[in-house]
Amino acid sequence: MYRSRVIGIRRMSExxxxxxLTKSFSGFLAIDNVDFAIEQGELRALIGPNGAGKxxxxxxxxxxxxxxxxxIEVNxxxxxxxxxxxxADHGIARSFQISNLFDGMTVMENLRLGVLSTRTDGFSLSFLASDIENDEQMKSQAYEVARQVDLGDAADTEVSELSHGQKRKLEIGIALSxxxxxxxxxxxxxxxxxxxxMELVDTIRSVSDDRTILLIEHDMELVHDLADTISVLHHGELIAEGDPTDVRENSQVQNVYLGGE
Structure with missing residues (x-):
């Protein structure tokens, strides 16, 4: 059983x-006229059956x-x-279902590349080959992200040697970088x-203290304990929204996603 989430008053603005919002592929409506909003500091879960459009x-x-x-509007x-x-320049970052990590590099090297991508002066191959190893500010930023996702002790470990759970944390870390x-x-x-x-839940909960999170997840126990609010998609339409208890008890959600009573 996951540890229950204590929700404070922290919402301020959208x-x-x-x-x-609508997306059509050759006449097929994958997303159908969706009105959606997420507020600052919120941890929102987006759920729905396979093929729902998440x-x-x-x-x-x-x-x-x-x-x-x-x-789509941001702030x-x-x-x-x-x-x-x-x-990304407007403050949105994303992790993916499929891993995009560099297996032959260390945790820190993966995170440094993320930090590097935020530099406004760009970079060259010569920079990657030399200065990236000597940039103390970049190292500091990358290590702080590693610490945030509980990989501080594995900072110098090659990605290929990480467990699956650690790789998931690193994927979040790269987005955080x-x-x-x-x-x-x-x-x-x-x-x-x-x-x-359970470890990942703790990491996400910790990360959510100072940023807004929207996550897709199928584990309903995880969603129920972690999210402030749940939004439900079905056939590209937003069919329900609310706190986890209300959504779990929603008869339409039960029928299309949770398998009925």
Missing amino acids: VLSTDG TTFFNLLSGTFSPTEGT GEDITGKQPHQI LDPELLLLDEPAAGLTTDET
Whole structure:
């Protein structure tokens, strides 16, 4: 059983919102007229059966896809149709279901590349080959992220030697190294053991203290104990929203996702 989450009063303003967000693929509506908003400091879970449109929704928010209709705003600024790197500049970072780690590099080297990508002066191959090893500020930033995701003791370990749970933490760390205001986590607990999942829950809860998080997750016990609010997608439509208890007791959610009473 996961440890219960204590929710404080910390909501202030909308970080991200969508209005009539729609994505069509050759006439198939993957996302259908979704109005959505997440507030500063909130930890929101996005759930739904396979094929509900959850990852497509993330792809729209992160700039991988452009919407067919509708708008996306971050802190009141329209970012609809912007490229992923432009959206990252607006404070949105994302982890993926499929690992994008560099197995032949250490935890610190992976995190330094994330920190490096935030530099406004760009970089060259010569910079990567030399200065990245000597930049103390970059090292400090990367180590702080490693500490935040409980990988401080494994900072010099090669990714190939990490456990699956540690790799999931590193994926979150790479997203955090971009210093986002809103963190999108796509099934972070997928494939983890119960113990690894409990550790990851603690990591996510700790990270959420000073940033906003939207996560896709199928483990309903995890979602119920971790999230402030749950949004439910079904066939691309937002069919329910509310606190975990209300969503779990919603008859429509039970029928389409939880298998009825």
